[in-house]
Amino acid sequence: MKPIATRSDCPISFSLDIFGDKWTLLILRDMILHEKNSFSEFMNSAEGIASNILIDRLNTLHSQGFVTKKASELNKSKFLYTMTEKAIDLVPVLVDLMEWGEKYNKKGEPKALLAKILKNRDKTIREIQEKLREKRYQPSAG
Amino acid sequence: MKPIATRSDCPISFSLDIFGDKWTLLILRDMILHEKNSFSEFMNSAEGIASNILIDRLNTLHSQGFVTKKASELNKSKFLYTMTEKAIDLVPVLVDLMEWGEKYNKKGEPKALLAKILKNRDKTIREIQEKLREKRYQPSAG
Numbered sequence: 001m002k003p004i005a006t007r008s009d010c011p012i013s014f015s016l017d018i019f020g021d022k023w024t025l026l027i028l029r030d031m032i033l034h035e036k037n038s039f040s041e042f043m044n045s046a047e048g049i050a051s052n053i054l055i056d057r058l059n060t061l062h063s064q065g066f067v068t069k070k071a072s073e074l075n076k077s078k079f080l081y082t083m084t085e086k087a088i089d090l091v092p093v094l095v096d097l098m099e100w101g102e103k104y105n106k107k108g109e110p111k112a113l114l115a116k117i118l119k120n121r122d123k124t125i126r127e128i129q130e131k132l133r134e135k136r137y138q139p140s141a142g
Numbered sequence: 143m144k145p146i147a148t149r150s151d152c153p154i155s156f157s158l159d160i161f162g163d164k165w166t167l168l169i170l171r172d173m174i175l176h177e178k179n180s181f182s183e184f185m186n187s188a189e190g191i192a193s194n195i196l197i198d199r200l201n202t203l204h205s206q207g208f209v210t211k212k213a214s215e216l217n218k219s220k221f222l223y224t225m226t227e228k229a230i231d232l233v234p235v236l237v238d239l240m241e242w243g244e245k246y247n248k249k250g251e252p253k254a255l256l257a258k259i260l261k262n263r264d265k266t267i268r269e270i271q272e273k274l275r276e277k278r279y280q281p282s283a284g
Binding site: 006007008009010011012013014015016017020021022023025026029045046047048086089090092093094096097098099100101102103104105107108109114 | 149150152154155156158159162163164167171187188189190228231232234239240242243245246249250256
């Protein structure tokens with residue numbers, strides 16, 4: 001794994017050294033909530049990520065061990081990304097960001113998942129993580 | 143409150159629109175974990191924030207309602223910052239970032255708080271939040 005330049009020994013700072021930006025966690029969100037796993041799918045998200053930024057963030061996620069990639073069986077020039085345990089461990093962060101964002105911006109979607117998080121956060125996190133772990137062992141052919 | 147440009151209706155994206163960067167959450171960390179509340183104290187943190195970035199992020203935190211500021215009684219040219227409920231609601235995110243950062247970078251500090259989080263995350267969050275709320279009603283003179 002490529003070593004990253006850390007600013008301090010603070011674990012919060014270390015986390016932000018890797019994914020403290022506006023885009024990296026949105027790629028993980030796409031994999032978690034929208035079952036996306038390819039460049040073209042990430043490009044099509046509502047936020048309109050620029051292709052050079054997406055390439056950069058996917059490279060970071062890959063070099064830092066958050067995702068593995070393999071060529072699609074149907075299209076050898078297409079890579080399919082799968083989250084590792086290191087990324088799956090970020091589900092609580094994403095769930096908390098969702099809960100906070102929903103509280104302070106009432107337009108938030110998806111309402112069904114938000115309701116589930118508010119009802120039982122820990123159970124919802126466990127369910128999402130289990131689903132992601134199952135997918136690691138049965139990756140789609142793409 | 144100054145409206146911010148949002149990229150989508152996704153609550154995770156909304157959260158990152160405001161504090162998706164390497165520095166904003168570190169200022170809140172300083173207020174939460176290190177009881178800092180002034181520009182000079184934030185400047186002295188281990189990560190070595192640049193003064194122009196600190197000014198920018200404090201302005202955002204203030205204009206977006208995460209902190210209130212008032213002149214110190216001992217030094218009228220010095221501002222003291224206090225977290226609002228909007229920022230206190232981010233304690234779970236910071237605790238999760240700490241937990242994740244500690245897991246993937248074993249140099250992490252402070253060990254005592256990390257042990258407490260691992261033992262009982264929800265209780266630790268509640269205790270931190272209660273302490274921050276008490277401080278809102280008894281701000282130090284600085």
